[in-house]
Amino acid sequence: MIKKRVYTILNVITLDEMDFHLWLEQTAILLKERKLDQLDIENLLEEIEAISPREKDTLESNLTRVLHINQKKVKGLRIKT
Template sequence: MTTQLSSNINSNNLYERDYYLWLSHTAQLIKEGKFSEVDTAKLIEEIEDTGRSEKRAIKSNLVILLLHLLKYKYQPAKRTNSWKASLRKHRRRLRDDFQISPSLKRYFEEVFDECYQNSREQAADETGLPLNTFPTLSPFTPEQSLNPDYLPEN
């Protein structure tokens, strides 16, 4: 991000007009030590939004992972390689997130039960099976769900 803001570009409302250019310009100002010119309110907002986005990604990947574990366990006759591929993909995404930001593992554990409930409801919707087919407590531990070799049996 080394795009420099040319002197003829108005930096007012740059955030709203060209987000990428605003990021580049802000990074350049910080590199040059021009802290008084940085829109700190917007910068703080962006940093906080990035954290929320990381958490949303954890929840999204976990819901899909648990959904496919449920479908794999409770629909053995319909098991497909695409379910296995989805399990591998979402486990990998979570592992990658934890490698980059180890503190997100704690968040994963905090939202595991909530995500399981969402997966349980979605599994009932997608499979047409009654909701009570799927136990109210997760049949998978957080460790099992992340284990690349774990596949549930019926």
Template sequence: MAQLYDQDFYLWIEETHELLKNRKFDELDLENLLEEIAAMGRSEKRELKTRLVVIIEHLLKLMFWDEEREYNQRGWKITVTEQKYQLLVLLQDSPSLRSYLDEVFLSCYKSSVKILAAMDNFPINRIPETPPFSLEEIINE
């Protein structure tokens, strides 16, 4: 099974599934199985953070980028809505990750500000050091 993991990942998944289903635990490739399970958790967390950064970035554009708002607000609002929906779907599937959002909210805010600072003509001096909205406002409104 360990060789199969390196040769054909999808087939390894299928075989691992069958072994688990048939309770053939002694035949499992435990080392790679454990690594894949851990990677799944990291992936979920990374996706939550990425979506939160995008939401914050576009909310800040809507709030502070007056010069571009008229031409771009529709797209920014659509992006916020779509990313928020996807974030909520993730939280429905894994409610225990809600507390993780609390942990990373400020770092996501700072990441969003860094992204905006790299944009030409964005009024970065208008962005407050602390978020002008809460995580609850992002999720609920």
């Protein structure tokens, strides 16, 4: 909850300019909460484009696993209802 307040207070100055780790945490929270309209898209794209091919492969693999797990959870919820 505190992190949300920090994000709101510091919204004028992008968090990636102040604290990269905090910016990453906030970006992850916003993605998890599907608050895409609040994402710092420009800097997020810059960070994604800057990662190495090996890191991109790892990222793609991890994202695929997360999406697959979420898909299973959604299917599980549909079956239970």
